[in-house]
Amino acid sequence: MEIQDRIIPISALNPYQHRWAIKARVTAKGDIRRYNNARGDGKVFSFDLLDSDGEIRATCFNAVLDRFYEIIEVGKVYLISKGSLKPAQKNFNHLKNEWKIFLEATSTIDLCPDEDASIPSQQFSFRPISEIEIAENNSIIDVIGIVTAVNPSVSIMRKNGMETQRRILNLKDQSGRSVELTLWGDFCNREGQNLQEMVDSGIFPVLAVKAGKVNDFSGKSIGTISSTQLFINLDSSEAQSLRIWFDRGGKNTTSQSISRDINPGGPKNEIRKTVSQIKDEGLGDQINQTGLL
């Protein structure tokens, strides 16, 4: 039987299904990770696959990685066959599939050169910002909003002593809430730089965040992780609807932030006084007595 005749939907894959093939688009490609553990040295990479009704993550190691890493390109469609299906671990893999594919020496991956319009380029499950307020800490979510403010990139010393870049921006949507999005590492000077230039010149772009991580330090915020993807001015109905909402008045409506202030001590503290003014007016006395100051 030809490979083409064995094509099944991704949603039909399971460990008991042998001699399968899938036809799927690569929606994300991870970097090569090197590891060293009790089993020895190794390298691994993963990529995400989407067909017209399902998604799954594929992973390969070492020699198999050497065969496939260069072939895999985001956006392209492939015919993939053979490999073992293992349970997906939800703490590492947010895709809507209870299985993942481990590619093996007998696996095949062949590029389908013809464009297949039946397979979308990405699949999103956007959550309104108001819902992120009640999302579980560390959960992985998709969100779309208008970028209303972008802070500069700053250098952050991580707890492990490694330096990295951080850039915080603000997202607002039609739910009446806004949220902080923290970009890390390369996102800061790639998409982050681009977004800053747009906002600086008065353009407030739509930003779609695929696979952002919910953080619950001082309210709820979202941070990028290695599998996060950012899409500026995405071509989609959700983006279009946000654009229209913002341009027709959403721009001037106030949103309640579900995060701490982007500028601590900024707009919220309208009345600013010097320490001597505070002492003169006895403003701190009551607080001092409660032991809060």
Place this chain on the structure above:
DNA sequence: CCCCCCCC
């Protein structure tokens, strides 16, 4: 068989 994802 990897699996870290950061700062206050």
